[in-house]
Amino acid sequence: MKMERITMIDLAYKEKLVTRLENAECASSTERLAVKRKVPRQLNSFICGLPLIVVLCLAWEIAPRVGLLSPIFFPPLSEVLVAAKGLFLSGVMTAHLEASLRRSVTGFVLAVIVAIPLGLLMGRYSRFERVADLLVQTLRNTSQFALLPVFILTLGIGEASKIAITFYASLWLLLINTISGVKSVDPLLIKAARSMGTSDLDLFKKVVLPASTPAIVSGTRLAVKASLMAVIAAEMLAAQSGVGYLIQNSQLMMQVPNMYAGILTLTCVGLFVNYILVWLEKKASEWKVSRDTSLF
Amino acid sequence: MEKIRIQGVRKTFRLKRGQSVTVQGKQTDELEVLGGVDLSMREGEFVTLVGPSGCGKSVLLDMIGGLAAPSAGAVYIDGEAIAKPGPKTAYVFQQYALFPWRNALSNVEYALEVRGVSKNERTDKAKYLLGLFGLAAFGDRYPNQLSGGMQQRVAIARALASDPEVLLMDEPFAALDAQTRELLQAELLRIWEKTNTTVLFVTHAIDEAVYLADRVVVMTARPGVIKEIVDIDLPRPRAANIRSAPEFNAHRRLAWEALADEVNKAQREMELSLAAI
Numbered sequence: 001m002k003m004e005r006i007t008m009i010d011l012a013y014k015e016k017l018v019t020r021l022e023n024a025e026c027a028s029s030t031e032r033l034a035v036k037r038k039v040p041r042q043l044n045s046f047i048c049g050l051p052l053i054v055v056l057c058l059a060w061e062i063a064p065r066v067g068l069l070s071p072i073f074f075p076p077l078s079e080v081l082v083a084a085k086g087l088f089l090s091g092v093m094t095a096h097l098e099a100s101l102r103r104s105v106t107g108f109v110l111a112v113i114v115a116i117p118l119g120l121l122m123g124r125y126s127r128f129e130r131v132a133d134l135l136v137q138t139l140r141n142t143s144q145f146a147l148l149p150v151f152i153l154t155l156g157i158g159e160a161s162k163i164a165i166t167f168y169a170s171l172w173l174l175l176i177n178t179i180s181g182v183k184s185v186d187p188l189l190i191k192a193a194r195s196m197g198t199s200d201l202d203l204f205k206k207v208v209l210p211a212s213t214p215a216i217v218s219g220t221r222l223a224v225k226a227s228l229m230a231v232i233a234a235e236m237l238a239a240q241s242g243v244g245y246l247i248q249n250s251q252l253m254m255q256v257p258n259m260y261a262g263i264l265t266l267t268c269v270g271l272f273v274n275y276i277l278v279w280l281e282k283k284a285s286e287w288k289v290s291r292d293t294s295l296f
Numbered sequence: 297m298e299k300i301r302i303q304g305v306r307k308t309f310r311l312k313r314g315q316s317v318t319v320q321g322k323q324t325d326e327l328e329v330l331g332g333v334d335l336s337m338r339e340g341e342f343v344t345l346v347g348p349s350g351c352g353k354s355v356l357l358d359m360i361g362g363l364a365a366p367s368a369g370a371v372y373i374d375g376e377a378i379a380k381p382g383p384k385t386a387y388v389f390q391q392y393a394l395f396p397w398r399n400a401l402s403n404v405e406y407a408l409e410v411r412g413v414s415k416n417e418r419t420d421k422a423k424y425l426l427g428l429f430g431l432a433a434f435g436d437r438y439p440n441q442l443s444g445g446m447q448q449r450v451a452i453a454r455a456l457a458s459d460p461e462v463l464l465m466d467e468p469f470a471a472l473d474a475q476t477r478e479l480l481q482a483e484l485l486r487i488w489e490k491t492n493t494t495v496l497f498v499t500h501a502i503d504e505a506v507y508l509a510d511r512v513v514v515m516t517a518r519p520g521v522i523k524e525i526v527d528i529d530l531p532r533p534r535a536a537n538i539r540s541a542p543e544f545n546a547h548r549r550l551a552w553e554a555l556a557d558e559v560n561k562a563q564r565e566m567e568l569s570l571a572a573i
Contacts, residue, residue: 186393188389188391188393189393189395191363191387191389191393192387192389192393193406193410194363194381195361195362195363195381195385195386195387195464196381196386196387196406196407196410196454196458197381197382197383197410197411197458198410199410202410206406206409206410207395210395210397211395211397213397287396287397287438287439287440288396288440
């Protein structure tokens with residue numbers, strides 16, 4: 001037992017060393033690439049990050065097989081992938097995924113429709129904000145998860161309660177970011193626009209909205225993530241479909257590989273969506289002086 | 297013909313709660329910035345406005361541009377009192393105020409866009425104006441890809457896009473380096489001479505004020521009133537080397553003497569109020 005541990009630490013240390021070396025190599029190649037600009041920076045950072053993921057996958061595969069982890073609770077990755085393949089081929093996973101995405105997208109879109117016009121108004125007219133701010137802060141700090149029982153009580157266990165929670169989860173992030181975006185619009189630009197005879201409507205459309213777009217897109221990214229998380233939680237508590245339901249139900253039925261398949265699918269969806277939104281955010285704020293966008 | 301008439305214009309700002317100033321030994325929360333300004337400008341005239349910091353030069357510009365209302369008195373363009381930004385005026389700011397999400401061409405187009413000019417027409421006009429400032433090849437650049445001088449050229453092109461009859465310029469060249477500044481002064485004069493635009497130009501630089509203007513208006517320290525108007529009867533077109541001519545220096549000295557007292561006064565007041573703190 002003690003021996004095992006020592007070899008494990010030893011292994012982990014070696015792996016760390018290897019990845020560190022690889023990273024160092026990547027760093028120097030980044031510098032080279034920055035000059036050549038042949039590979040986009042994002043792809044490059046993806047390649048740099050890959051070894052750690054490979055290590056994680058290998059550990060997941062090997063640890064249950066050599067008895068470091070219980071194969072009942074932690075089936076090897078390959079088994080999980082086989083289960084995932086089965087779920088996708090039979091159409092079960094796609095159906096659940098579709099259900100989850102439909103709910104979160106519906107809730108999110110509703111939140112956009114409400115939050116962005118409201119945020120533009122609240123950001124622009126301080127009197128409006130003064131009246132509404134306390135209410136917004138109060139509601140924002142009421143957890144959407146705590147409210148789930150309320151939604152279920154009032155809206156039933158059908159689609160409405162799930163859409164409500166995704167709506168609630170994304171609304172405040174969108175609203176707060178829109179408000180702060182509008183508030184940070186350079187007053188000089190507004191003065192310049194007004195000096196050219198810009199009407200109030202045009203001022204919103206052509207100045208306030210584009211100037212606050214980067215902040216709105218940042219809010220969107222956070223809101224999309226929040227809506228995905230919220231829908232999963234809701235499905236775990238009360239649903240007959242959706243990936244959250246699949247995960248929860250597989251656990252209850254002790255179909256552990258299916259449970260992990262559901263978790264992995266969510267991770268992949270989250271990663272994919274995040275990369276798209278990061279790209280979008282970058283596009284939207286290209287005109288800003290600082291062009292750095294974090295990946296988180 | 298009279299283009300602009302500024303008549304008995306005063307402006308008093310009420311300070312925010314908790315702030316106050318000491319005026320002639322008395323504490324008050326009202327700050328009188330303009331203390332009754334009267335000025336008349338001819339059509340096509342180039343007037344520069346100099347005065348110590350805080351004497352209300354920019355506020356006066358805002359009023360002509362319809363962006364601020366006088367506390368008393370009125371501003372007229374072609375005999376009509378100004379109440380809001382009108383199509384006859386255009387404004388150029390020290391910090392360019394270009395829309396950073398629009399490229400140079402579409403920044404110039406903006407002025408026409410909000411006036412409902414058709415797409416083709418405004419693109420043609422914007423291209424022509426950029427060409428006038430030697431920026432034909434830079435239409436697709438965004439403001440953060442342009443130097444300060446280029447950005448200010450775009451901003452002036454944008455202001456001229458609507459064919460303004462009155463051009464208001466608030467220290468437009470103050471943020472530029474000396475060479476670029478002289479270049480742009482010459483360019484501005486070259487383009488102004490082709491049009492019949494009436495220009496009111498605020499500056500801190502006496503040289504600039506004398507070089508550009510038909511008349512230099514010198515304002516007093518706050519509350520600002522007109523202290524003196526120096527006629528600059530130097531011939532036009534003015535070459536850049538006119539700055540070393542003795543007549544230029546004579547005019548420069550006149551304007552400087554008028555201003556120096558006021559700058560000193562403003563400085564003393566500043567020191568006094570600092571001492572009070």
